[in-house]
Amino acid sequence: xxxxxxxxxxxxxxxxxxxxxxxxxxxxxxxxxxxxxxxxxxxxxxxxxxxxxxxxxxxxxxxxxxxxxxxxxxxxxxxxxxxxxxxxxxxxxxxxxxxxxxxxxxxxxxxxxxxxxxxxxxxxxxxxxxxxxxxxxxxxxxxxxxxxxxxxxxxxxxxxxxxxxxxxxxxxxxxxxxxxxxxxxxxxxxxxxxxxxxxxxxxxxxxxxxxxxxxxxxxxxxxxxxxxxxxxx
Numbered sequence: 001x002x003x004x005x006x007x008x009x010x011x012x013x014x015x016x017x018x019x020x021x022x023x024x025x026x027x028x029x030x031x032x033x034x035x036x037x038x039x040x041x042x043x044x045x046x047x048x049x050x051x052x053x054x055x056x057x058x059x060x061x062x063x064x065x066x067x068x069x070x071x072x073x074x075x076x077x078x079x080x081x082x083x084x085x086x087x088x089x090x091x092x093x094x095x096x097x098x099x100x101x102x103x104x105x106x107x108x109x110x111x112x113x114x115x116x117x118x119x120x121x122x123x124x125x126x127x128x129x130x131x132x133x134x135x136x137x138x139x140x141x142x143x144x145x146x147x148x149x150x151x152x153x154x155x156x157x158x159x160x161x162x163x164x165x166x167x168x169x170x171x172x173x174x175x176x177x178x179x180x181x182x183x184x185x186x187x188x189x190x191x192x193x194x195x196x197x198x199x200x201x202x203x204x205x206x207x208x209x210x211x212x213x214x215x216x217x218x219x220x221x222x223x224x225x226x227x228x229x230x231x232x233x
Contacts, residue, residue, distance in 0.1 A: 002027050003064040003120075004218070005111070007050060007103070008076030010035040012175035013127060016211035017075065018043070021218075030062070033076065050076055050103040051095045057106065061114045071123040071218055072111045074104040074149065079177050080141040082184040093141055100145035105152055112160065123221045125214070126153050126167040128228070138189040164221040170214075171231045174204035 004021055008014035009031030015038065021027045022040045029043050036045040048055040064070055080096030081088040108124055115122055131139055132146035153167040172178070182199060186192040198204050213233055217224045227233060 001064075001067050002069040002071070003030075003062070003067045004028070004071045004073060005030045005032065005061065005107075006073040006075055007032045007107070009033045009045075010037045012075075012177070013170060013173060013207050013210055013214070014073075014075040016207040017073070017214050020208070020211050020215050028064075032059070051098045053098070053102065053106065056103055057110075059107070059110065061110065064115075064118070064120070067118070067120045069121040069123065070115055070118060071125060071221075072107060073214075073218075074107070074124070074126040076103070077127065077129070077146070077177065078142075079139070079180055080145070082138045082181065083188045084138060085140045087188070088141070096141040097145050097148075100142065101148040101152070104149055108152065108156060112156070112163065121221070122163045123218060124153065124156060124163060124165050125218060125221075126150070126165075127214075128167045128169040130169050130171070130229070132169070137191065138184070164225070166217065166221060166224060166227070168214075168217065168224070168227055169229045170205075170210045171229065172198055172204050173210050174199075174206055178204060 006014055006018055006029060009018045010033040018029050018031055018038055021029055022042055027042060030046060031038060032046045034047060034049055036047060046059060076099060078096055078099045081092040126149050128150055129146045131143045132150045136143055150167045153165045157165040181195050184192055210230060213230050
């Protein structure tokens with residue numbers, strides 16, 4: 001069997017990936033999000049807020065002693081405050097880093113400690129973003145926290161030879177986050193019309209299509225070690 005732990009399974013890529021993985025009876029999935037949207041015999045839901053460090057620390061991962069592969073997928077993300085630095089509220093800044101970077105770091109730490117003696121193939125996949133490599137006006141917390149997530153993946157890769165670490169951006173996808181971006185204040189986000197046009201012109205990729213690619217990556221992780229963008233596949 002394969003065991004998957006996925007954050008952000010209540011919508012978007014996380015929900016679509018979870019549903020696709022559950023089509024295989026040999027897969028077991030643990031979903032982590034505030035809301036449960038999936039009902040399946042091979043699915044277990046952990047309801048929590050990734051903005052709450054105490055809740056994250058209390059998570060108990062299963063032993064999965066019979067697993068041939070165990071994967072942790074950092075999918076949950078928040079665009080955070082779409083405002084210039086100097087106008088943001090402390091709570092929004094903190095929440096953005098908590099969800100996009102601190103929670104993945106804590107979960108990775110827990111995952112590695114839990115499965116250090118496991119003979120299963122171990123994979124940590126981070127759903128990255130083009131914003132991790134490009135400074136975007138009004139997205140300072142999102143860009144920097146996603147850049148931190150990429151570096152976290154690289155550091156773990158330096159430390160552990162027995163864990164496959166992947167950080168791969170999905171491109172422009174039709175998710176609730178894109179909807180949030182389309183309602184931003186243009187004074188704080190000058191590229192607003194550009195992102196609105198992505199939706200109007202049908203340039204956003206469907207979550208199921210993206211999830212299928214991520215599933216193929218998870219099934220053959222060693223073949224995708226040098227992939228940074230899902231559009232390169």
